Amino acid sequence: MQIREESSIPDKRVQIIEISTDLFLQNGFSGTSMSKIAAACGMTKASLYHHFAGKEDLFVACVTHGYSAALVALRDIAGQPDLRPEDKFCAALNALYDTTIISPVGRMSPLIAEVSRTFPTVARSFHSEYIAPQQALLWEIIQEGVQSGAFRDADERQIFHLIFGPMVTLSLSREMFASFHDLDTHFPVDQLRDGHVDAILGMLRVTANG
Amino acid sequence: MQIREESSIPDKRVQIIEISTDLFLQNGFSGTSMSKIAAACGMTKASLYHHFAGKEDLFVACVTHGYSAALVALRDIAGQPDLRPEDKFCAALNALYDTTIISPVGRMSPLIAEVSRTFPTVARSFHSEYIAPQQALLWEIIQEGVQSGAFRDADERQIFHLIFGPMVTLSLSREMFASFHDLDTHFPVDQLRDGHVDAILGMLRVTANG
DNA sequence: GTCTATACAGTGATAGAC
DNA sequence: GTCTATCACTGTATAGAC
Numbered sequence: 001m002q003i004r005e006e007s008s009i010p011d012k013r014v015q016i017i018e019i020s021t022d023l024f025l026q027n028g029f030s031g032t033s034m035s036k037i038a039a040a041c042g043m044t045k046a047s048l049y050h051h052f053a054g055k056e057d058l059f060v061a062c063v064t065h066g067y068s069a070a071l072v073a074l075r076d077i078a079g080q081p082d083l084r085p086e087d088k089f090c091a092a093l094n095a096l097y098d099t100t101i102i103s104p105v106g107r108m109s110p111l112i113a114e115v116s117r118t119f120p121t122v123a124r125s126f127h128s129e130y131i132a133p134q135q136a137l138l139w140e141i142i143q144e145g146v147q148s149g150a151f152r153d154a155d156e157r158q159i160f161h162l163i164f165g166p167m168v169t170l171s172l173s174r175e176m177f178a179s180f181h182d183l184d185t186h187f188p189v190d191q192l193r194d195g196h197v198d199a200i201l202g203m204l205r206v207t208a209n210g
Numbered sequence: 211m212q213i214r215e216e217s218s219i220p221d222k223r224v225q226i227i228e229i230s231t232d233l234f235l236q237n238g239f240s241g242t243s244m245s246k247i248a249a250a251c252g253m254t255k256a257s258l259y260h261h262f263a264g265k266e267d268l269f270v271a272c273v274t275h276g277y278s279a280a281l282v283a284l285r286d287i288a289g290q291p292d293l294r295p296e297d298k299f300c301a302a303l304n305a306l307y308d309t310t311i312i313s314p315v316g317r318m319s320p321l322i323a324e325v326s327r328t329f330p331t332v333a334r335s336f337h338s339e340y341i342a343p344q345q346a347l348l349w350e351i352i353q354e355g356v357q358s359g360a361f362r363d364a365d366e367r368q369i370f371h372l373i374f375g376p377m378v379t380l381s382l383s384r385e386m387f388a389s390f391h392d393l394d395t396h397f398p399v400d401q402l403r404d405g406h407v408d409a410i411l412g413m414l415r416v417t418a419n420g
Numbered sequence: 421g422t423c424t425a426t427a428c429a430g431t432g433a434t435a436g437a438c
Numbered sequence: 439g440t441c442t443a444t445c446a447c448t449g450t451a452t453a454g455a456c
Binding site: 028113126158162165167170176178179191192 | 334337382385406409412
C-alpha cells in the first residue's frame with residue numbers, strides 16, 4: 001500500500017518534476033529543452049506533453065514543488081515552544097542557509113530571474129508563496145525575541161536586507177562559479193554562515209548601553 | 211576631429227555593445243537573438259557577424275565593456291589622499307551600490323549565472339577582471355582604516371560576505387521582481403543602503419571595550 | 421499513456437554579390 | 439561593410455495510431 005502525500009499529485013508527475021528540476025539547475029531554463037527532459041525521463045516529447053501543458057507549466061511545477069518542503073523546516077522551528085528566542089532564531093537562520101544554498105528552490109533564484117521577464121507570473125508566485133511566508137515566519141521568531149526582551153526592535157525590511165542578502169548572494173555565487181575547482185575555498189558555506197549569524201546576533205541583541 | 215578612448219575600440223563596435231547590453235538585460239541571454247540585436251542596431255545579421263565572431267563573443271564584449279567604467283569610480287575614491295579612512299570607506303560602499311544596482315555590469319550578475327554553465331570562460335573573466343579587482347580596492351581601503359586605528363581587523367572573506375551580499379541580492383531582487391508595480395516600496399535602494407552601511411561601520415569601528 | 425511522425429517558427433552562422 | 443539568400447539545426451508543440 002502506497003502512502004500518498006496530502007497533495008494528490010500523481011507519482012509520475014513528481015518523478016518528472018524532480019528530474020527536470022535537476023536539468024533546469026544544471027543548464028538553465030533556456031538551456032534545457034523539452035526533448036532533453038523527455039529523454040532523461042525515458043519517454044518521448046509527446047508523452048511529456050501529456051503530463052504538462054508546456055514548458056512554462058512544467059517549470060512552474062518545479063518551482064512550486066519545492067515550496068512546501070523548504071518551508072516545513074522553518075515552520076517546525078517556529079513551532080518549538082521550549083526553545084529560547086535566541087536559539088530559535090539561530091536555528092532558523094541555519095535552516096534558511098540550508099534551503100537557500102542546498103535545496104533546489106533556493107538554488108533556483110537565478111533561474112527565476114532568468115524567466116521572470118518572459119513569465120512575470122513565476123516571479124509573483126515565487127514571492128507570494130515562498131519569499132513572503134518565509135519572511136513572515138522569521139519575523140514572527142524575531143518578534144518573540146523582542147517581546148522577551150532579548151532582541152531590540154529593528155526595521156523589518158532593513159533586517160531582512162542584512163539577513164537574506166549574504167545567503168542569497170552566496171548561493172548565486174556558488175551557482176555562477178560552479179566551474180571553479182576551488183569553489184569551497186572561495187565560498188566556504190559553514191564558515192561564512194557562522195560569522196554571518198554572529199554578526200546578526202550582535203546587532204539584534206540588547207546591549208547594556210542600548 | 212573625433213576624440214578616441216584610450217582603448218582603440220571602433221565606435222560602431224561600442225554602439226552595438228551598448229544596444230545589445232540593453233537587450234540582454236531586458237530579455238536574458240537566450241531570450242535575445244542575434245536577429246533582434248541586428249534589427250535594433252539597424253543592420254542585418256550578416257553585418258553584425260562582421261563585427262563579432264558570434265553570440266558568445268558579443269556577450270563577453272558586453273560584460274567586459276562595463277568593467278573599466280565600473281572600476282573607475284572606485285579607483286578614484288581609493289586614490290583620494292585627503293579623505294579620512296572612514297569617509298573613504300563610506301564613499302566606496304556608496305559607489306559599489308551604484309555600480310551593483312544601476313550600472314549594466316552589476317545588473318548582469320543573473321545573466322552571467324545563466325550562461326556560466328555553457329561558457330565557464332565568462333564566469334572566470336567576470337571574477338578575475340571585475341570581482342577580484344573590486345574586492346582588492348575595497349580591501350586596500352579597509353586596511354588603511356585598520357592601520358590608522360579606526361577599524362578593527364576583520365576576516366577578508368567574512369567581511370566581503372556581509373558587504374557584497376546585501377547589495378548583490380538587492381540587485382538580483384530588483385531584476386527578478388522588476389514587474390512589480392511597487393518595486394521601490396519593496397526594495398527601497400537608498401534606505402536599505404544607508405542602513406547597511408551603518409551596520410557595517412558599526413561592526414568595523416573599534417569600540418571602547420574592543 | 422505512450423508512441424511515430426510531423427508542422428512550423430526561430431536559431432546561430434555562412435557564402436558570395438555589391 | 440552591408441546586403442540577400444540560404445544553410446543545417448533545434449525549439450516548442452501537435453495529430454493521430456495503438
